[in-house]
Amino acid sequence: GKRAFIAGIADDNGYGWAIAKSLAAAGAEILVGTWVPALNIFETSLRRGKFDQSRVLPDGSLMEIKKVYPLDAVFDTPDDVPEDVKANKRYAGSSNWTVQEAAECVRQDFGSIDILVHSLANGPEARTLSETVLQELYSVLPDGRSSDIFSHFLPIMNPGGASISLTYIASERIIPGYGGGMSSAKAALESDTRVLAFEAGRKQNIRVNTISAGPLGSRAAKAIGF
């Protein structure tokens, strides 16, 4: 079977969860990358069965998540993490959550993956962090980090594998309300996708695509009033 790593699941309402379910239904093994501050509640909810109803697959079985990795895609390597984030209570309890370290942990645990899913958006949780951290977050939106995620996970991807991310038509057309860096982050994501598809396709026979998604009442969508 195939092994998939899905970055960007912290509840059962978003695209990441739905994609994970489709992959699980098709027989893939599911690994998940969850935003560090949301990790505790996500794992607790999973363990307590809060998501059991939405874990049901078409054959009646429940989707198994093989392992949940803490991840903060804003930070490429440990050197990129500012002191106030390191000291933040919600981060100090977890380790190895930069993109580079998460990819290395997956490699140590499982060797390789076949499918990489980038389903990151800017969570409303960001608003509860300090102003300084907030500024850092807005200057490097997770959407804009797709090439970092890709460059660290590509080396552990098997030839013939595939990567997808989620984009939005606001990259090309004016969608009122979809501003503040979000439309340009999607434009960057689409541009990165084209370049990465060319490079990774030639070097490693890996497909790179982004899907322009329709509206879904996820946490991120509600946070921006969509």
Ligand code: ZID
């Ligand atoms: P979600 O909140 O379920 O998923 C985003 C995840 O990213 C959450 O689990 C966060 O915790 C996590 N996250 C945030 N920051 C970080 C970080 N630094 N490190 C690690 N994880 C982090 O929301 P979702 O499922 O809506 O978002 C998934 C992807 O779909 C995002 O790239 C969206 O931009 C994209 N997308 C969503 C929608 C939508 O409607 N939900 C649309 C298009 C694209 C869209 O906005 N008409 C109007 C609007 C839209 C489409 C049509």
